[in-house]
Amino acid sequence: MTDAAATDVTQAQDDDRVEATDADRVEAPEIELQARPVLVVDFGAQYAQLIARRVREANVYSEVVPHSMPVAEMLAKDPAAIVLSGGPSSVYEEGAPSLDPALLKGGVPVFGMCYGFQAMVQALGGTVAKTGLGEYGATPARVTDTASVLFNGQPDEQSVWMSHGDSVTGAPEGMRVTASTAGAPVAAFEDDERRLYGVQWHPEVMHSTFGQRVLENFLWRGAGIEGDWTAANVVDELVEAIRQQVGESRVLCALSGGVDSSVAAALVQKAVGDQLTCVFVDHGLLRAGEAEQVEKDFVDATGVDLVVVDAKDQFLSALAGVSDPEEKRKIIGREFIRVFEQAARDIVGEHRGDNDHPVEFLVQGTLYPDVVESGGGTGAANIKSHHNVGGLPEDLQFKLVEPLRSLFKDEVRQVGLELGVPEGIVWRQPFPGPGLGIRIVGDVTAERLEVLRAADAIAREELTAAGLDRDIWQCPVVLLADVRSVGVQGDGRTYGHPIVLRPVSSEDAMTADWTRVPYDVLAKISTRITNEVREVNRVVLDVTSKPPGTIEWE
Ligand SMILES: Nc1ncnc2c1ncn2[C@@H]1O[C@H](COP(=O)(O)OP(=O)(O)OP(=O)(O)O)[C@@H](O)[C@H]1O
Numbered sequence: 265m266t267d268a269a270a271t272d273v274t275q276a277q278d279d280d281r282v283e284a285t286d287a288d289r290v291e292a293p294e295i296e297l298q299a300r301p302v303l304v305v306d307f308g309a310q311y312a313q314l315i316a317r318r319v320r321e322a323n324v325y326s327e328v329v330p331h332s333m334p335v336a337e338m339l340a341k342d343p344a345a346i347v348l349s350g351g352p353s354s355v356y357e358e359g360a361p362s363l364d365p366a367l368l369k370g371g372v373p374v375f376g377m378c379y380g381f382q383a384m385v386q387a388l389g390g391t392v393a394k395t396g397l398g399e400y401g402a403t404p405a406r407v408t409d410t411a412s413v414l415f416n417g418q419p420d421e422q423s424v425w426m427s428h429g430d431s432v433t434g435a436p437e438g439m440r441v442t443a444s445t446a447g448a449p450v451a452a453f454e455d456d457e458r459r460l461y462g463v464q465w466h467p468e469v470m471h472s473t474f475g476q477r478v479l480e481n482f483l484w485r486g487a488g489i490e491g492d493w494t495a496a497n498v499v500d501e502l503v504e505a506i507r508q509q510v511g512e513s514r515v516l517c518a519l520s521g522g523v524d525s526s527v528a529a530a531l532v533q534k535a536v537g538d539q540l541t542c543v544f545v546d547h548g549l550l551r552a553g554e555a556e557q558v559e560k561d562f563v564d565a566t567g568v569d570l571v572v573v574d575a576k577d578q579f580l581s582a583l584a585g586v587s588d589p590e591e592k593r594k595i596i597g598r599e600f601i602r603v604f605e606q607a608a609r610d611i612v613g614e615h616r617g618d619n620d621h622p623v624e625f626l627v628q629g630t631l632y633p634d635v636v637e638s639g640g641g642t643g644a645a646n647i648k649s650h651h652n653v654g655g656l657p658e659d660l661q662f663k664l665v666e667p668l669r670s671l672f673k674d675e676v677r678q679v680g681l682e683l684g685v686p687e688g689i690v691w692r693q694p695f696p697g698p699g700l701g702i703r704i705v706g707d708v709t710a711e712r713l714e715v716l717r718a719a720d721a722i723a724r725e726e727l728t729a730a731g732l733d734r735d736i737w738q739c740p741v742v743l744l745a746d747v748r749s750v751g752v753q754g755d756g757r758t759y760g761h762p763i764v765l766r767p768v769s770s771e772d773a774m775t776a777d778w779t780r781v782p783y784d785v786l787a788k789i790s791t792r793i794t795n796e797v798r799e800v801n802r803v804v805l806d807v808t809s810k811p812p813g814t815i816e817w818e
């Protein structure tokens with residue numbers, strides 16, 4: 265299940281850590297889709313993006329907006345409907361985010377969940393109070409009208425996921441109460457005339473048995489939305505939005521050969537064809553065989569116009585002596601941009617005479633998780649600065665083209681399949697842009713990279729041989745360069761470094777669990793790494809989920 269809980273993990277104070285500041289916060293996406301959106305108003309919820317995602321699963325386009333956005337601005341987006349999220353506050357407290365009653369009078373269908381439900385009640389003149397009857401987790405609900413818009417055709421007893429301490433003690437006038445629980449006599453209400461609906465629970469989490477059905481009923485029946493938004497529509501809309509944004513300008517695409525940039529490149533290719541040049545940076549932090557694979561196999565499979573830049577020395581010298589993860593990420597983000605700037609100058613030079621248009625735009629395969637982890641969500645904490653978002657330098661001259669910025673990886677894979685991107689690329693495991701640079705705990709040197717590359721190649725080879733590639737989301741292999749332990753090899757003492765295996769299963773990288781790789785496969789990897797990589801005398805397995813751990817160690 266997806267959730268944004270990871271972004272809420274409080275970071276331990278550490279004087280050596282490069283602190284994330286407000287300056288790290290990132291701007292809203294530049295590309296906007298043309299379908300009328302369903303706006304998810306975020307009241308500080310754990311699950312705002314999850315709601316948006318569930319709306320898209322109902323084939324309706326959706327975007328998250330902060331509760332602080334003025335109503336006029338929300339209505340200016342011409343929303344097809346509005347969903348109000350949950351949130352940690354209590355509506356009757358001073359300073360709690362409130363709902364402007366004007367939003368409920370704009371003629372747009374509205375659906376409130378939990379805090380959003382309570383905020384509707386307050387705005388409509390009902391009452392909310394702390395009753396001492398909080399409900400947390402799976403809760404039996406009684407539906408009192410199984411023919412209503414929300415509950416049509418559903419059983420009159422269903423299990424819903426609750427997380428509330430406050431309850432509605434007085435329903436607003438004109439609202440029909442259609443469900444109740446022990447702690448929330450008013451657990452759902454509906455008003456078909458004003459097209460206002462709400463539930464006290466969280467239909468967006470999979471533990472609410474009929475959650476998706478309730479949401480779909482609101483969207484399709486209550487709001488009368490067609491539900492025709494599919495990967496095919498999104499391709500058309502994104503292509504059109506890219507054309508609008510880019511015009512006649514030349515465009516560079518930062519292409520890693522990974523899923524996201526390949527799909528982004530395919531979209532831009534479709535939109536502005538020969539205005540596009542892809543740039544792949546070999547920063548010396550790649551895995552064994554990767555540069556060759558992108559240079560040859562990728563071009564063979566897609567036919568893109570690709571420039572490969574060898575920037576190994578530039579990155580390694582910029583990273584020399586740096587061990588702080590955030591500092592590494594910012595250096596890598598900056599050096600990437602410096603490489604793209606140079607490439608832009610070279611490309612303009614090449615085309616001088618037949619093309620006067622400078623390279624104004626840089627395409628990146630940024631996804632929503634990159635944005636939210638970099639602190640770009642509504643009030644979300646900075647967990648780590650992804651090189652392509654929070655790691656961008658302040659003096660960035662390019663305008664960014666990031667068509668996938670509000671999507672999750674599994675949605676991007678659907679878009680990729682729709683575009684005909686080869687399956688071998690669509691189903692590739694993710695590999696982070698900062699590469700092995702954030703898998704060496706300690707500073708990055710050419711020698712350490714060699715060690716890690718050798719261990720990583722063995723782990724990948726054995727996991728592939730065991731047929732586990734599609735079961736595993738990705739398996740970072742991490743070198744603890746500043747840790748040494750004693751071993752005995754060939755009857756002699758060794759004092760080597762540990763390698764950590766971090767196989768994880770996930771749907772979208774927002775949450776993850778460690779993969780139960782069979783012991784015999786782990787044994788083989790361990791034996792081979794310790795036999796074949798001289799500097800390593802110990803292999804350990806990371807058995808932490810996300811949260812609390814992140815997938816990468818840095
Ligand atoms: N070596 C590289 N050369 C050029 N651009 C890169 C490189 N590595 C990353 N990027 C850029 O940074 C973006 C973010 O990297 P990220 O790893 O999240 O995505 P990806 O590599 O496209 O897909 P995946 O998540 O499947 O690895 C990429 O989409 C791409 O635009």
Ligand SMILES: O=c1[nH]c(=O)c2[nH+]cn([C@@H]3O[C@H](COP(=O)(O)O)[C@@H](O)[C@H]3O)c2[nH]1
Pocket residue numbers: 593633637648649650651652694695696697698738773810813814815816817818
């Ligand atoms: O392109 C990227 N630039 C980055 O700076 C970066 N940091 C993490 N990752 C990848 O993002 C996903 C979530 O990773 P974490 O759980 O470690 O935050 C995982 O798939 C990670 O591999 C990155 N990708």
Ligand SMILES: NC(=O)CC[C@H](N)C(=O)O
Pocket residue numbers: 349350351352353354377378379380427428429430431
């Ligand atoms: N999850 C929520 O939206 C909770 C709403 C409110 N804070 C309550 O406890 O009732």
Ligand SMILES: [Mg+2]
Pocket residue numbers: 520522523694695696697
């Ligand atoms: Mg990648």
